[in-house]
Amino acid sequence: IPDKTKSGKRFSLDFNIECSEDALVEMSLTSLNGFFRGSGDISLKYDPKNGTQINGIYNLTYGQCTLSLETLIRKNFTLMEGSYLRFNGDPLATELNLQTYHNVNSVSIYDLDPSATSSNNVRVRCLMNINGNVADPQIAFDIDMPYGTSEEKDILASAISTEEQRNLQFMYLLAIGRFYTYDTNAMNSGLNL
Helix, strand or coil, X not given: CCXXXXXXXXXXXXXXXXXXXXXXXXXXXCCEEEEEEEEEEEEEEEECCCEEEEEEXXXXXXXXXXXXXXXXXXXXXXXXXXCEEEEEECHHHCEEEEEEXXXXXXXXXXXXXXXXXXXXXXXXXXXXXXXXXXXXXXXXXXXXXXXXXXXXXXXXXXXXXXXHHHHXXXXXXXXXXXXXXXXXXXXXXXXXX
C-alpha cells in the first residue's frame, strides 16, 4: 500500500474486525502446517510511521495441523479447547497458544512394563503444544492416557518422566504406533562390565 495518495498526502487505515468462524487462519512452519477457525475482535491499523499493527485475541474453536518429519511421520493433530492467537501489535509478535492431540487407539502397556497386570491395550493421546510467538515458536510434546487405569497411568508416567523419554515415546508412537521398548537385559549386562 503506498504511503501517499496521488495528491501527495499520507493516509492511514484503521479497521475493527469482528471475526466469526467463517474466518480461516492458516499456519505454515517448516514441518508443521495447519488451519484453524475461531472468533474474536481484532483491530488492524496501518500508518506509514508504524507500519501494520494488529491487536486482539482470536479464540480458536476448530482446527487441525499436520506434523511432517521427513518421510517417517505425517500425522494430523486436532485442536483442543482453550487454544488462541493473541495479536500484540507487530504481526511477528503474535502469541501462539495451540494445544493439539493425535490419538493412537490401541497400544500395548506391556511394551513399557511386562509385569503390568492390565491385559488391555490402551488408547493414548500424543499431545503437541505450540507456544511462543510467530517469529520463534516453541513446540513441546507430551503423552496422556485419558481412559487408562491408575496402574496404566503410573506406568506411562514412569516411562516419560524426562523430556528425552517423553520425546522418544512420542515419536515412536507416531512412527510405529506402539511404545518404544527398552532392552533391560542389554542395559543390565552393560552395567555388569
